[in-house]
Amino acid sequence: MPIGTTFPEVLAAAQAGAAWAFEVLYRDLAPAVTGYLRLQGAPEPDDLASETFIGVFNGLAAFRGDEAGLRGWVFTIARRRLVDDWRRRGRRPVPVEDGADALREYSGGDVEEEALALMGYRTVHELCARLPDDQRDVLLLRILADLTVEQVAAVLGRTAPAVKALQRRALATLRSDICDTSDLAAS
Numbered sequence: 385m386p387i388g389t390t391f392p393e394v395l396a397a398a399q400a401g402a403a404w405a406f407e408v409l410y411r412d413l414a415p416a417v418t419g420y421l422r423l424q425g426a427p428e429p430d431d432l433a434s435e436t437f438i439g440v441f442n443g444l445a446a447f448r449g450d451e452a453g454l455r456g457w458v459f460t461i462a463r464r465r466l467v468d469d470w471r472r473r474g475r476r477p478v479p480v481e482d483g484a485d486a487l488r489e490y491s492g493g494d495v496e497e498e499a500l501a502l503m504g505y506r507t508v509h510e511l512c513a514r515l516p517d518d519q520r521d522v523l524l525l526r527i528l529a530d531l532t533v534e535q536v537a538a539v540l541g542r543t544a545p546a547v548k549a550l551q552r553r554a555l556a557t558l559r560s561d562i563c564d565t566s567d568l569a570a571s
Contacts, residue, residue: 519553
């Protein structure tokens with residue numbers, strides 16, 4: 385959820401070291417960063433999100449830009465932490481299909497709501513797992529991070545037309561997968 389018109393004041397306060405401003409930035413960005421890392425298959429998405437925000441807060445004094453620029457910068461850091469983690473672990477991402485974390489997030493409420501949330505969580509993971517890495521990366525950055533095509537291109541080191549093409553292919557794949565799943569359920 386964007387900070388909006390108060391962003392310049394929040395950024396200035398965070399750059400000056402105000403704890404409340406760090407908290408505002410963290411609360412705004414952390415859910416999307418953690419979701420991005422989780423759907424990218426990070427084994428420890430919360431740990432990587434923490435590492436991301438350590439990098440953000442350490443470099444925040446040098447940041448210049450608007451709220452959209454900050455989002456792009458934060459997700460660039462998150463992606464770099466993710467790639468570093470993959471290298472450290474010596475493997476590529478394997479999206480998590482276990483819904484145990486989702487169940488913990490939704491525990492304590494209505495059982496029907498928890499079951500539907502878990503089913504949705506698993507469906508999203510299964511659909512994301514079917515996408516090639518580059519297509520999944522583009523969609524997650526566009527949807528979860530709410531980045532523009534140009535910002536995604538900058539984060540991924542690609543051109544805007546390449547990002548658009550990857551997004552189109554990813555959406556076509558998802559559309560096909562969802563239609564195939566719907567057809568099977570109707571049978």
